[in-house]
Amino acid sequence: MALIKCPECDADISDKAAACTRCGAPVQEAASRIEVQLDPKILVGAKVSWNGERVEVLRGGRSLDFDIQQDGVLTVACGLYKSKLNVAAGKTTKVFVTTAPLTGKVRLQIVDSYTPRGF
């Protein structure tokens, strides 16, 4: 969690807050975000990286989301395989991770991509 300045009153508020705790001004959602959802059938952990930096090791059926500052490359490694996906900043991108039934190759599929409210 990070602190940001309220655009209205300059108070320090959480970037997760929906509104300023002092003046009530609405806080915009993060403009650039990735949500990664792992297929429940994947039993091994999946290593999720953004621009080469480890974000988290995800278990099957779990999801994670994180903010991004600029365009970059999402990498998900699962067992012997890994797969990369270019993701643009400025919107929320939902990615579903599956593995091919026979080979175990990782597949990254964008299931949703939208610009958050207020932009």
Ligand SMILES: [Zn+2]
């Ligand atoms: Zn405020």
